[in-house]
Amino acid sequence: MTARPILTAAEMRAAEERAIAGGTPVELLMERAGFGVAEAAWRFAGPLKTLVLCGPGNNGGDGYVAARYLAQRGMDVRVAALGEPKAGAAAAARAAWAGPVVSIDEARPAPILVDALFGTGLSRGLNNALAARLASLAEAARIRVAVDLPSGVETDTGALLTGVPRFDLTVTFATLKPAHLLQPSAALCGRIVTVDIGIEAQAPLTVIGRPALRPPSPQDHKYTRGLVAVIGGAMPGASELAALGAAHAGAGYVLLLEAEPRFGQPHAIVRRVAADLAKALADQRIGALVVGPGLGRDADAGKALQAAIESGRALVIDGDALHLLGPRRLTAPAILTPHEGEFRALFPDVKHASKVERARAAAARSGAVIVYKGADTVVAAPDRRAALAGEASVWLSTAGTGDVLAGAIGAMLARGLAPFEAAQAGVWLHGEAARRAGKAFLADDLARHLSDCL
Ligand SMILES: NC(=O)C1=CN([C@@H]2O[C@H](COP(=O)(O)OP(=O)(O)OC[C@H]3O[C@@H](n4cnc5c(N)ncnc54)[C@H](O)[C@@H]3O)[C@@H](O)[C@H]2O)[C@@H](O)CC1
Numbered sequence: 001m002t003a004r005p006i007l008t009a010a011e012m013r014a015a016e017e018r019a020i021a022g023g024t025p026v027e028l029l030m031e032r033a034g035f036g037v038a039e040a041a042w043r044f045a046g047p048l049k050t051l052v053l054c055g056p057g058n059n060g061g062d063g064y065v066a067a068r069y070l071a072q073r074g075m076d077v078r079v080a081a082l083g084e085p086k087a088g089a090a091a092a093a094r095a096a097w098a099g100p101v102v103s104i105d106e107a108r109p110a111p112i113l114v115d116a117l118f119g120t121g122l123s124r125g126l127n128n129a130l131a132a133r134l135a136s137l138a139e140a141a142r143i144r145v146a147v148d149l150p151s152g153v154e155t156d157t158g159a160l161l162t163g164v165p166r167f168d169l170t171v172t173f174a175t176l177k178p179a180h181l182l183q184p185s186a187a188l189c190g191r192i193v194t195v196d197i198g199i200e201a202q203a204p205l206t207v208i209g210r211p212a213l214r215p216p217s218p219q220d221h222k223y224t225r226g227l228v229a230v231i232g233g234a235m236p237g238a239s240e241l242a243a244l245g246a247a248h249a250g251a252g253y254v255l256l257l258e259a260e261p262r263f264g265q266p267h268a269i270v271r272r273v274a275a276d277l278a279k280a281l282a283d284q285r286i287g288a289l290v291v292g293p294g295l296g297r298d299a300d301a302g303k304a305l306q307a308a309i310e311s312g313r314a315l316v317i318d319g320d321a322l323h324l325l326g327p328r329r330l331t332a333p334a335i336l337t338p339h340e341g342e343f344r345a346l347f348p349d350v351k352h353a354s355k356v357e358r359a360r361a362a363a364a365r366s367g368a369v370i371v372y373k374g375a376d377t378v379v380a381a382p383d384r385r386a387a388l389a390g391e392a393s394v395w396l397s398t399a400g401t402g403d404v405l406a407g408a409i410g411a412m413l414a415r416g417l418a419p420f421e422a423a424q425a426g427v428w429l430h431g432e433a434a435r436r437a438g439k440a441f442l443a444d445d446l447a448r449h450l451s452d453c454l
Pocket residue numbers: 012013015016029030033055056057058059060061062117118119120121122123124125126127147148149173197199
């Protein structure tokens with residue numbers, strides 16, 4: 001399955017221009033967009049009184065078209081506008097709306113609110129009076145529908161340029177935009193429907209989808225399925241969780257290298273005291289090495305990280321190891337998995353407004369694939385390929401889930417996936433396992449749910 005592209009505002013404009021140059025008039029694109037909004041709103045909300053707010057640009061144009069189709073369905077539709085569209089397709093769409101148009105100030109609330117004020121053309125925040133008006137009309141509505149994006153959201157970064165109400169449905173065109181998946185805007189979009197308007201979309205940013213993982217074949221044995229080694233340290237629970245994550249993500253063999261002898265569950269995880277770590281890591285069968293969960297930050301931890309890097313094994317570097325890593329460039333295949341705090345500590349001068357661009361800059365700098373964790377996890381490769389995870393379970397914000405992710409990614413590396421694909425596969429499995437684990441789960445339970453997602 002090919003990955004779904006995510007287009008920035010500029011890429012969407014360029015794709016639109018290509019479609020127009022290819023013979024599809026902009027009026028037709030807008031007609032399809034507005035029709036799609038009307039259909040989606042009608043299916044979602046049913047025949048309730050509707051207020052459509054139309055802005056001065058093409059987002060507003062979509063709003064006039066949607067109003068016309070909703071009225072054709074027999075719905076009671078009112079339109080309130082923020083000035084008249086000056087020219088082009090939006091002006092034509094305005095002219096084709098036969099009903100009255102009042103000013104936003106005069107608009108009376110309705111059970112369905114359609115926000116067609118601004119979309120990808122938003123260049124600054126809404127003025128305070130308009131933002132307040134949008135908020136109060138949204139508050140008074142039963143169902144809120146955003147056209148393309150909630151007005152006030154910055155397309156490429158997901159930032160809220162002004163206060164933005166929470167929507168129940170967002171109807172977008174051709175393909176997703178970063179703000180549909182990045183926080184804080186993603187949480188305000190509600191359900192997202194993508195309408196095909198006849199635009200070809202391709203982009204270096206994609207949605208993380210279900211990985212194509214073949215099941216073991218009769219010829220496979222534990223080493224061909226992948227040996228994941230986890231370096232233990234000061235907090236054994238964390239490395240245990242990483243090992244558990246690797247095992248439940250399908251690794252054939254999980255080896256926990258510890259500083260002192262300990263017995264633990266499950267027995268299937270092989271525990272070994274590695275007095276000479278460099279020697280233990282020389283084992284050619286190790287397909288991936290996870291270092292960082294529970295490692296500690298003392299001199300011994302530093303030495304363990306150094307041995308891991310010098311081993312030349314494919315690495316997953318997480319937790320404490322990210323604090324010890326510093327600004328070095330990695331040469332072996334490596335995946336770094338920082339959350340926000342770790343990212344800032346590791347890349348203090350990477351300050352781009354977009355999380356996607358920050359992840360790309362960090363990947364280029366470190367030579368590693370970056371898994372920039374959070375409610376909107378971004379995976380980025382040094383060559384600028386990047387991918388965004390779909391909405392994650394809010395219950396993932398609990399201790400130990402990051403350790404499980406590091407282990408799951410290790411399993412994907414060890415089974416032979418390239419780092420960019422391994423990172424995405426691990427993130428997807430982890431997100432899906434969290435959905436299956438329900439509420440208030442323990443990280444241990446999360447690891448067990450990975451098995452069901454393979
Ligand atoms: N790109 C495409 O392929 C298509 C785009 N369509 C629609 O067109 C939208 C983009 O249209 P536009 O580029 O006209 O942009 P918008 O309609 O999003 O807004 C642009 C207009 O608002 C003004 N503006 C921007 N920020 C403002 C603010 N804070 N306060 C007041 N005015 C502000 C701009 O000067 C401009 O006049 C998309 O979101 C989508 O809804 C659809 O019609 C279908 C095809």
